[in-house]
Amino acid sequence: MKERVYGVADTTFSRVNMGEIAINTIRREDPEADIVRYTVPGIKDLPVAAKRLIDSGCNGVITLGWVGKTQLDKYSYLATSIGLITVQIMTSTHVIDVTVHEDEAEDEESLKEIAIDRTRKHSVNLVRLVRDGKNALTGMAGKGLRQGYRNAGQLD
Numbered sequence: 052m053k054e055r056v057y058g059v060a061d062t063t064f065s066r067v068n069m070g071e072i073a074i075n076t077i078r079r080e081d082p083e084a085d086i087v088r089y090t091v092p093g094i095k096d097l098p099v100a101a102k103r104l105i106d107s108g109c110n111g112v113i114t115l116g117w118v119g120k121t122q123l124d125k126y127s128y129l130a131t132s133i134g135l136i137t138v139q140i141m142t143s144t145h146v147i148d149v150t151v152h153e154d155e156a157e158d159e160e161s162l163k164e165i166a167i168d169r170t171r172k173h174s175v176n177l178v179r180l181v182r183d184g185k186n187a188l189t190g191m192a193g194k195g196l197r198q199g200y201r202n203a204g205q206l207d
């Protein structure tokens with residue numbers, strides 16, 4: 052096994068192939084590393100996928116979820132989020148939770164752009180945290196960075 056291993060967990064529920072985008076981004080950012088993909092049906096299956104990826108040797112995981120528009124979907128995300136945070140605490144390992152909410156945009160093209168941008172930016176964040184450590188993002192602290200949208204910018 053290589054020095055660093057990244058886990059990529061995605062779902063068949065998602066309407067964009069965010070797993071592929073994450074893998075391409077991680078590979079470009081950290082060509083020396085291994086990447087393991089784990090695809091599950093939906094978001095509520097992501098916590099155990101993340102845990103199993105970590106148990107099998109991943110140094111960090113990115114999860115790629117897609118939340119539908121209904122209240123039940125939103126509750127499902129809340130449960131997922133608690134599950135993912137629990138996995139992080141149990142394993143002391145970063146699980147970067149990339150989630151696209153279907154009601155974030157009016158049209159499908161914008162939704163796709165949000166999914167791509169959010170996945171790419173958070174994939175870079177994961178590499179920096181895993182490879183470069185806890186101060187890798189410190190130079191960007193307070194800059195109003197956004198994933199899925201243009202950066203909000205720092206308040207002077």
Ligand SMILES: Cc1nc2c(=O)[nH]c(=O)nc-2n(C[C@H](O)[C@H](O)[C@H](O)CO)c1C
Binds near residue numbers: 095096125127
């Ligand atoms: C209500 C619901 N909403 C979503 C969703 O918005 N996004 C998603 O990815 N999956 C959803 N699911 C499916 C569950 O996450 C899970 O895949 C099934 O309950 C099987 O464990 C369910 C059941």
